[in-house]
Amino acid sequence: MSGHLPAHRGAQHAGFECDHWDPHDIIDSYEQIDFGRPWTQMLAFRFGGDFHALWGAYAAAAAYAKATEGVLFDSESGEVLPPDRAIAAAREIERDLPNLLARS
Secondary structure, three states, X not given: OXXXXXOEEOOEEOOEEEEEOOHHHHHHHOOOOOOOOOOOOOEXXXXXXXXXXXXXXXXXXXXXXXXXXXXXXXXXXXXXXXHHHHHHHHHHHHHHHHXXXXXX
């Protein structure tokens, strides 16, 4: 898997970029963060300044974390989220999406 993944929220495009990354590069870059264990696989879900893509990436990353018993690392906040918290965060983004869009 590599490159743009198309996604939609209703009629709105919510696609994002997704690539395999070496987890050791990230873990070594954030020495102060406890990732829970030395992960051997990692998908990077990336988006630009598009709030629909933010939701798409977060929802996909949360679903991936749940399916693989993994975690979601939010590099902006420095948080490592277990699957249930990642899903809750994706739902919060979806709930706040109208306000985010109104402010942009």
